[in-house]
Amino acid sequence: MQTKEQLETFRNLCKANGLGKTDVWQHKQSGNWIIGRAGIEKIQGLNNIQIGIELAAAGVDFAVVKASAARTVERKKIKVESLGSANAKNSQVSYYAEMAEKRAKSRSILMLMGFYELGVYGEEESDEFKQSKNVGAPTLDDVEAAPTARPIQPAAAPVATPPASTTPTQPAAPAQKVVGHTMPQDDNMGEPVPVYGVTAEQRKRLLQQLESPLITETERTKSTARIDSLTEREATDAIVKMEGILAWRAASNELYEFAKMNEPELGQAETGRLLALCKDTSVTAEALLKEKELGLAYLADEATLPLPSLEDARQNLRGFADDNAAKLGSVEYDRLVKRSQAKTANAEELVQELVDAQARLQPIAA
Structure with missing residues (x-):
């Protein structure tokens, strides 16, 4: 449940961006607000948002896409970047690159316009967020925000102060906890605010990623210990980031092995250049694989090495x-x-x- 200020901010953003009831709905399970694809496109068009798309990594059964969203406000350019991923685990369709692009684009637009920080997701983020799977869910008009402060009671007429009780008082109740959720108690709020924890599916996916031989034992131990402390959103971001890391390391290893194996034919200078690229994390996985492709073409006399x-x-x-x-x-x-x-x-x-x-x-x- 959002606070009164957060919900009011969300309502104002929806109104400012021309979003109607068909563009926004609530996810039944988590309570997060979802904006449909048409709504995302409305936001982009109304605010003249420019989108840049780059394939960060791709394979037979996955794709990671980086999207940048930029707009100009009072002659100042504002830009954000985000990653989107799709694989057999988080997508029911098999065209992973297209789905990853939709997710990256949606995230970057919502980040740029201030929706993302309010816990708002795009429809493409998960198959469970589709409007067809949330029929009958509350609309913005149906939902009331969590109160930000308890109402102030009018002052009562003065009464005589009774003697202090000798009965010990009960300690304050601890913060409520439920499986999969953290319910911190805020003194300024009338009820606990749910923060959804990592889901079973997210936990399974993260553990699968950490089993990769591309992950060191130290990384595996530290990351495994942190999984259960992640929120649902943090887990989503961690999965996307991990996919990018694994894709980059796999591409780096491929190029490294190619360069070392073909050093006599490539020459010292070219081999040294390729090995340096393998350590440069600013070079994308796609670019590393392209370097290997060019090298193979050169060795096969199909092209001249640039x-x-x-x-x-x-x-x-x-x-x-x-x-x-x-x-x-x-x-x-x-x-x-x-x-x-x-x-x-x-x-x-x-x-x-x-x-x-x-x-x-x-x-x-x-």
Whole structure:
């Protein structure tokens, strides 16, 4: 149950964004408010929200999509990003990329416009949120908010104060608890506020993810211990985040194994570049797999391996110099640093410079 202020804020947001009774309904089980796909599109159109979509990771039985939502308010651009995922466990349909895109788009729009922080979800978030599965659920007009303060009673006429009782008073009742819920008692509220805990299905999914060989034993132990303390929303976010992590680590491992296995054919410079990408978490899983695809095409003589950009070539050469400063000596180190900064240099020259430097260093390393 939401507080009076939260429910009033939600009502005002719905009114400001032109949402009607057919756009908003309540999930029977959790009590969360749901906005349908048509309602999400109304919000986007009314506020001129620009959406960017990027496939973060994908496989045969899953997809993770990153969406960015942006709008301009008083000449200031506001932008948020969110992930959406779909797999055999959380989607009844098998077109996972499309479903993940819908969820990511819905989340980003609701975050940008202030709905998400009120506990409001998009219809695509779960199959159980569909309007067809919540027929007869309360509408906004049917629901009253939890009171934010107890009503103040009028002052009574003064009466004589009786002597203090010698009977010990009972201690205050502790916060109520039920399985799957936490019911904290707030002194400013007339009743406990339910916070829904992790569901059995969410717990099962998280434990399955943690069984992956891509998760370290330390990570597995710490994460397993935290599962039961998560709220339902935190568990949803954790599942999405974990899918992204697993997808990235799988792609990183694939590229790493490819680079090491084909180092003689790829050459030291290209192998070093690929291995560096495997450690760069700013590179998406999709981009890592694309690098492997390009490498395979190159080895099969189906394409020419592209040169890195000039900026990447500069960074690669400078990074090599910094990593091997002691072995190179001050003179060679300074020369490579200056070469990486030369305004007249091009990417091809810098790549060759890196290859030559690595070759010169090889006997020293041996």
